[in-house]
Amino acid sequence: MKELVIISGKGGTGKTSLVAAFASLAEKKVLCDADVDAADLHLIMNPDLKHRNDFQGGSKAIINKQLCTACGLCRDLCKWNAISHDFSVNSLDCEGCGVCVYFCPEKAIDFPVQICGQWFISNTRFGPMVHARLGIAEENSGRLVTLVRQQAKGLAEKNGAELIITDGPPGVGCPVIASIGGASAVLIVTEPTVSGDHDMERVAQLAGHFKVPAMVCINKFDLNPEQGIKIEQFSRDMGLTVLGRIPFDPVVTKAMVQGLTIFEYDKKSQSAQAIENIWGQVVAGI
Amino acid sequence: MIISIASGKGGTGKTTVATNLAVSVGSNVQILDCDVEEPNAHLFLDPVISETERITTPVPEVDEKKCTLCGKCAEICQFKAIIVIAETILTFPEMCHSCGGCLEVCPVNAISEKGRELGVIERGNRNGLEFIHGRLRVGEAMSPPLIRKVRSFTNPEMLTIIDAPPGTSCPVITSMKGSDFVLLVTEPTPFGLHDLMLAVEAVKVLGIAHGLVINRSDIGDRQVYDYAQKEAIPVLMEIPFSRNIAEAYSRGELIVDAMPVWREMFLKLYTRINQIVARG
Secondary structure, three states, X not given: OEEEEEEOOOOOOOHHHHHHHHHHHOOOEEEEEOOOOOOOOHHHHOOEEEEEEEEEEXXXXXXXXXXXXXXXXXHHHOOOOOEOOOOOEOOOOOOOOOHHHHHOOOOOEEOOEEEEEEEEEEEEOOEEEEEEEEOOOOOOHHHHHHHHHHHHHHHHHHHOOOEEEEEOOOOOOHHHHHXXXXXXXXXXXXXXXXXXXXXXXXXXXXXXXXOOOEEEEEOOHHHOHHHHHHHHHHHHHOOOEEEEEOOOOOHHHHHHHOOOOHHXXXXXXXXXXXXXXXXXXXXXXX | OEEEEEOXXXXXXXXXXXXXXXXXXXXXXXEEEOOXXXXXXXHHHOOEEEEEEEEEEEEEEEOOOOOOOOOHHHHHOOOOOEEEEOOEEEEOHHHOOOOOHHHHHOOOOOEEXXXXXXXXXXXXXXXXXXXXXXXXOOOOOOOHHHHHHHHOOOOOOOEEEEEOOOOOOHHHHHHHOOOOXXXXXXXXXXXXXXXXXXXXXXXXXXXXXXXXXXXXXXOOOOHHHHHHHHHOOOEEEEEOOOHHHHHHHHOOOOHHHHOOHHHHHXXXXXXXXXXXXXXX
């Protein structure tokens, strides 16, 4: 079984639209949305929720005012300035390190585990999908990403699926690292802009750092062909596989507005043809 | 005054709005690029960098001669960054949140601190506009400590414009906490709307006044407008899709340089934000 993770560095380059398009083309697969912070794949997949589960993240400190003697030790120890002068914990600032809980001489600090989000197993018209919703302003996105990927893997094994297609988050930090570790390959979708170039270089370095083979495709290529060619050249120099170019095409947005994949909306469009070609190479490459 | 530019969804135009707004206001302005995973503001501002500082976070270093393998450090650590297996103590610096618990709890003072590199802070200037950004080391997972460091350069005597990362979790909250106003940049598509709704929830958690910029305002559908109206969130600016703007952006040009009429629009945006903040 293989796992392909779609990442980009820069946000808004078309990761989710591409994953949805691949869902139309791939056979015997499981879909996984690892962008738990701003998940969008469900807007196209229209999932039928089968299992809904709480995600337990870290713990947070709560001071019991009845037991607290206001000795101030917790305030001295807290590295996040999360404890106010009147000894209440600001949960947005609490890192969940538990140092105050451990050292409180009155044992006045509780440390309950937090429900930080939910994760789901669903059916879609393209097969099963694992997805999640991290709570607003929550931490531990990396752990939730790891969890949904494990669930997708378990589901794929159970169903005899050959491929997991994972929609990754933007950036290069914690959730991205959790998304790509141990994947068969990543596909970096970028755009021919100075930002797209800058950000794909960093995420390509990240894939290299974790020794995950990387492929590259450039969306909205004709917006700036010169920049696009520069990115392709850079990619080849770094030893990445360049898969192709997707033209700038308003049909992509129109399909999204209808909640459809590009192949459902207009499979004869230029962008659909380009994506079909890229998909053929992904299958061959992975 | 501190204005944060945020979005939920990536690629909606945060950096475009942040940089063009900063340049349009012109004097007594600083821009803090808090998208330390993928900082982009410098690509459009081309600042002269005058200072570069390597930023580290403290992680434990164990003196094995002193360590008695009592396991108290492993017990206090919530992040599995220090463990005792059989006759060995192991540290996993990349997991460490720098809480200092292990140092504090060690009965024989066997633990000291060393630095784990988070990334760099670069500071500079573009025609009087103060520029600060963080650049997370590739391979480093934790961005909030570096974001906090970027935020520490906030100058209360100036207008501070913060370019926040996408999403709604801890890096975004760390970036925009303590702002006077959050400008949410979105696009009128189902993805744009969905992520905007999450971003609005995040801003509400912090209790900060907010308004919208709708980018590529003529693509997609009208649902973002309906939502804004229903929630009484003011639409402060609309930027229609234009191939000229998209191409200028692709080359790293500011809209206000490529199409100078936009300078007035960004100044108007700034005036409207000021009015909202003044009303309180």
